[in-house]
Amino acid sequence: MRSGKMRRVIQVQRVASEVNDAGTPQEVWTDHLRLRAELVERTASEFINAQGAGDKALTVFRIRYVENVTNSDRVVFGGQTFNIKEISEIDHMRSLELRCEKIGAD
Template sequence: MRAGKLQARIQIERLELLVNDNGTARQRWLPILTTRAEVKEASTDEFLLNQIVGDKNRAVFLIRWPVQTITTADRLTYAGRAWNIVGLQEIGRRRGLEIRCEAVG
């Protein structure tokens, strides 16, 4: 993974339950990791199989192997937009992580 390709700044967020002094609980997305990523376009095979030509609601982000554990329950924010994580795949032997996402809303 080349550092020059990691040009996008992303943030991984986790949904946490916060309780204030009065005992009122609310859920909130809290950042757990901010890092650089490479945004990849879907391959031709994916376009043909999923018929998503021109679809801006799916993206693949490549990052260096994170210290924090990331799951599909987390979400990713990029360029002011929230993305649900739908798949994770290790690149090499903990060299990097491929994060497949779908845009929220």
């Protein structure tokens, strides 16, 4: 993967548990990793073939390989939040593709 293509910066967030002022545990999103990423442009037909027909807004981020990113994490990019739907390894641990769905997308 060429570093020149990774022009974007994304934040990977993870759920953590903390206790609020009333003493009740609650889940909050905390920053986990800050990474450089390539925003991969895909055509609608590629998503239809790969994911099945649907109207969901999907975004793909390509990052260097890291071990501790999971489907339970989420990505923040450009003021928008994305759930990670699928993680694909590319070139045997060289990079990862994070296939994400925008939260709040209709």
